[in-house]
Amino acid sequence: xxxxxxxERTVRVNGKQIYLAEKGSGTPVVLLHGGGxxxxxxxNYSRNIDALAEHFRVIVPDMPGYGRSTKGVDRRDPxxxxxxxxxxxxxxxxxxxxxLVGNSYGGACALRLALDTPHRVDRLVLMGPGGVGxxxxxxxxxxxxxxxxYGGDGPSMDKLRAFIRNHLVYDGDSVPESLIETRYRASxxxxxxxxxxxxxxxxxxxxxRMDFSRDRRLRTLATPTLILWGxxxxxxxxxxxxxLGTRMPNADVLVTANTGHWVQWERADLFNAVTTAFLKEQ
Numbered sequence: 001x002x003x004x005x006x007x008e009r010t011v012r013v014n015g016k017q018i019y020l021a022e023k024g025s026g027t028p029v030v031l032l033h034g035g036g037x038x039x040x041x042x043x044n045y046s047r048n049i050d051a052l053a054e055h056f057r058v059i060v061p062d063m064p065g066y067g068r069s070t071k072g073v074d075r076r077d078p079x080x081x082x083x084x085x086x087x088x089x090x091x092x093x094x095x096x097x098x099x100l101v102g103n104s105y106g107g108a109c110a111l112r113l114a115l116d117t118p119h120r121v122d123r124l125v126l127m128g129p130g131g132v133g134x135x136x137x138x139x140x141x142x143x144x145x146x147x148x149x150y151g152g153d154g155p156s157m158d159k160l161r162a163f164i165r166n167h168l169v170y171d172g173d174s175v176p177e178s179l180i181e182t183r184y185r186a187s188x189x190x191x192x193x194x195x196x197x198x199x200x201x202x203x204x205x206x207x208x209r210m211d212f213s214r215d216r217r218l219r220t221l222a223t224p225t226l227i228l229w230g231x232x233x234x235x236x237x238x239x240x241x242x243x244l245g246t247r248m249p250n251a252d253v254l255v256t257a258n259t260g261h262w263v264q265w266e267r268a269d270l271f272n273a274v275t276t277a278f279l280k281e282q
Contacts, residue, residue: 065197
């Protein structure tokens with residue numbers, strides 16, 4: 001049985017506030033959102049929370065730098081910073097082990113948390129995770145659009161609309177204008193504008209640290225993992241699915257047709273079904 005209502009609270013981790021919403025009961029599943037402008041946990045998983053909460057205790061934080069959590073990210077090691085704070089959040093709410101589900105930036109956070117502390121993660125579901133082969137070849141047009149959002153003449157509705165409709169999803173017309181407006185309002189929070197959480201790496205060492213294809217621990221990470229990647233992803237290269245599937249010893253890979261970077265939103269029914277089945281496997 002699932003709880004009929006969603007609860008909300010804020011916990012403090014290393015002096016920073018982490019906002020989280022919860023719904024359902026049972027095995028904890030943490031949903032980690034992407035890093036696009038104006039992103040937040042509940043909005044990014046709006047088509048998934050209810051379905052997953054029928055089977056699990058679903059925990060949906062706003063990652064550091066986003067939503068109602070404290071703004072700012074350590075640019076020297078962004079993925080490590082995110083992973084440390086999500087692990088700290090789990091400590092604060094008394095969760096020792098959990099399934100982690102991460103999209104894009106959230107996928108990078110989930111993977112880094114599992115690599116650093118594998119005993120804290122039961123299973124991983126990664127949707128187009130960031131940091132896979134990013135130092136091999138030129139960045140995608142979607143990633144360039146994302147990283148340029150706060151540059152130049154600053155954030156705008158036109159920039160965000162172009163990123164979401166041209167790069168984030170396969171069918172741009174499927175994204176309602178109201179969603180873009182909501183994300184735009186969140187993206188122009190003065191604290192975010194002053195210190196965007198997703199920026200170009202500060203130096204070469206940071207860039208290499210953020211590329212999981214260079215992390216030897218991938219080959220020994222025994223965590224059962226489901227990798228979901230949109231065949232038409234314009235932000236993170238779909239070839240990353242093959243790379244992870246080849247290097248991770250217990251990884252299953254599903255590449256979805258007519259899907260961009262936002263698998264859990266564009267293919268919600270499929271995502272909810274396969275994720276539930278995978279997380280329930282013994």
